[in-house]
Amino acid sequence: MKSSKEKIVKIVKIAAISILLLIAFTLSLPFIFTDTITQKVKATANTHLDGELNFKETNLSFFKHFPSLTLTLNELNLNGSAPYKKESLINAKEVSLGINVFSLIFGSETEIDEIYLDNAKINIQVNRFGEANYNVYKLNGDTTKTSSNESQLKLERIIINNSELVYFDRSAKIEIKLKGLNYRGTGDLQNSNFDLKTRAQIDQLSLTYDKNEYLKDKKVKADLITKINTNSLSFIFEKNDLIINKLPIEFSGFFDFIANGYKMDFKVKTTNSNLEDVFSALPPEFGNWVKDTKTKGKTDASFNLTGDYIVSENKQPEVNFAIKVRDGYVKHKNAPFPIENLYLNLETKLPNLDVTQLQVKLDSLYFDVNKNNLSAILKSTGFGDVMQVDTKIKSNLDLGFVSSALQIPNFELGGKLNADVVANGTYDTKKRLFPKAKGTFNWENGTIKTAYYPNPIQNIQLDAKLDNPSGYFKDASLDITKGHFTFENEPFQLAAHFQNFDDVAYNIVANGTLNVGKIYQVFKIDGIDVNGKVSANVHLKGKESDATSGNYANLNNSGTISVQKIATKTSFFPLPFVIENGTFTFHQDHLNFENFVGKYGTSDINMNGYFQNAINFFLADKEILKGNFKLNSSLLNTNEFFFTKEVQVEKETGKTVENTIHQVMEVPTNLDLGFDLDAQKLVYEDINVKNISGRVTIENGKISLTNGKLNIIDASALMNGSYENMGTQKANFNFKMKAAEFDIKRAYNEIKMFRELASSAENAEGIIGMDYDIKGVLNNKMEPIMPSLEGGGTISVKKVKMNNFKLMNVVSEKTDFDNLKDPDLSEITIKSNIKNNIINIERFKAKVSLFRLRFEGQSSFDGNLNLKMRVGLPPLGIIGIPIKVTGTQDEPKIQLGKKSEDLEETVYDENATPTDSISTQTIDSTSVTKPIIKDTISASIPENKEIISDSITPAPAIEVKKDSIR
Structure with missing residues (x-):
């Protein structure tokens, strides 16, 4: 008995001594190795970091992140790599480096296997040229050899607490902001093939793409497992569970780098989720709307991106999207009636990211609102010139009820909408096929109001009928018996009938004033900016074939269109076209121009003449617009028609960046126009031409000048020439010029092409004559x-x-x-x-x-x-x-x-x-x-x-x- 007690006492003593020794070891070890470890970390930083690194003090302890021995760098700041060397990449209250104790005591080099970031601000920046600030780690010489004075990164764990992250990639136009980031990643990162296990929680996530904010201050929870092979550059997303606000999302798939592109298979889905949770993940502009709107119902949704992305082989992945909504219910707090019994079953497929192969399967869309309802089905394959369509749409809706129930911010609809449309068959412009169709569309007392303009389009009355019993263009008809609206107290009326889409017989009556600038503000069409007024009083009646075959007596086109201060800005030209005023009158197949005064940049244009075949040109795809005009101008500056530079200002740096754009001028192929030109001055690149006259034609994508007379460098000359673009990157030209006498010195100084063809004339003085014919190709400059x-x-x-x-x-x-x-x-x-x-x-x-x-x-x-x-x-x-x-x-x-x-x-x-x-x-x-x-x-x-x-x-x-x- 006594011996047993002695043994127990002995064991206790040994344990106590061991514990005391262990405590003494853990307390003394940091004091012994602090200077050594700090020196090795500094040596590693000096050798391998390209950015400037600063920290206030260091602290070595077992107790900071027990049981790990960690070297803590207080108030650390690491600047980024060029071109962001003066901006912070990482700024943290504390950065702790976990030290492998065995490598510290027994090894020739110190191994860092853990990193802890506390209260950090991580700022990742990529400029518009793809240059990033995170390329701060550099390799020197033989990477297999490491000095004993350095430490080695052999990470197995990365932990980030209560931090912020900004990722702004200007080249991809993506900006991501994270606040309240808590991240834990584990894995044997030093191996070429490892599993990265991640747990993350984000208090606020915001995502902006191309200046449009898609997510704002969303809460995110993530539990991820990713298999990474650094040798083959393969990533397998094995288990990835996300929660965005309240919406649970499953993400899986893989991403491989292959020799000439990428191979991918991404699958994102949410199953049996609440409709309320789906709405919680909507873009930020709907934030207040979501708070004030009650939603119910269940949702399944999926998004797949599968296939190869290989530019050289024109291969792109396939996109699939599907969504189902059951027993949906939506009611804003201010709405008298809800949208209920909402059912939606939609599947879409886009092979090779080619919109002409688009497949849509809308098995059902149905909802009720105050005993009004809408039902629709749609199945379609293809898009554009060839489509297969099967659709049924039926509505008995008061759009005011729908608009009130949804209360969509800055958007209002009104009026009674009754529609009954059935269509089934093939649409093919080459085979002249049109789906069998029968449908009516009636909108009474309609209104449209958007955020882009304070006043609505109102008093909309639209009554239309579509019919095609056979499935061919020749039997299709569209009848608009009533078309009317009022905008800014100015009414506009339209009635139209179109029969036989193979040889369109038309009867159109239009009367009223359109404030086109304000109407475009209502709908805010990207890439187009229009201003001004159009007043119309026209009656157009005839048949397409009568116009093309010259049977003008069978046409009854009359009326007048007047325009004032029409300014049109499109993405196709760098500057807006402005029509100061002009009157257009219809007579048979002619649209006559009278007193047409226009401006483009510094150029001014005065035209009188006519368009021929104008109605057919607007009704059919492949018609040629013909015309003949007298064009007078005091200045034609052709340089303003070319895109040369796109200027951007980076808001973060305030720097102005010029992006040079190289593209030849494109000539439309569907024009056959002639102009008797008389211009006092014409500018092309560095050439100033005075008193130019001649016949200019635009035909089959070619601009030609014949019998041209001009004055260049104060010398009279005769010129014929042509220009024809071959796509956007090159163009053919041909000109013949004859000048009896001109000053060779001025020609060399003022004409670039003369300098290139006669470089030896640099210092020549005197008078020469020229009769020369030359053709060639222009590059994209x-x-x-x-x-x-x-x-x-x-x-x-x-x-x-x-x-x-x-x-x-x-x-x-x-x-x-x-x-x-x-x-x-x-x-x-x-x-x-x-x-x-x-x-x-x-x-x-x-x-x-x-x-x-x-x-x-x-x-x-x-x-x-x-x-x-x-x-x-x-x-x-x-x-x-x-x-x-x-x-x-x-x-x-x-x-x-x-x-x-x-x-x-x-x-x-x-x-x-x-x-x-x-x-x-x-x-x-x-x-x-x-x-x-x-x-x-x-x-x-x-x-x-x-x-x-x-x-x-x-x-x-x-x-x-x-x-x-x-």
């Missing part, structure tokens, strides 16, 4: 692609002084003939042609002082030279020196002789990327070899015949001229 240029013509030199002309100056230097320097040229005709980046110059003669010169050869747009030259010596040029000129225009090489190799041609590749404009290339300078000529030539020609006989052989008098031009 509206600049010529030089290898594409083809053409030819004549340059007539009237009287020109070639100042600092390097070619002749080098010849003068090598021959010691000073009279060849800065030559005066007159009455010379130079013929040339252009192809494959080469200008081929035909043989021509020139007289410079007492010398008779002859030139021919090649010059490339890259600046390379291959010229043959003969310097005919005084007095008659019978004896001359053959010279070949190679090198570049900046540094020509002069040698005796006749033979030289042709320049290498650059053949234009029609399939080349249009942005790869081959306009000019930089040529490296080469040294000029100096042939000794002046020692072989003297002023006395007879005494030097033998010296130069190797190059030029004297001949009898009768044959001298023949040899001299060899």
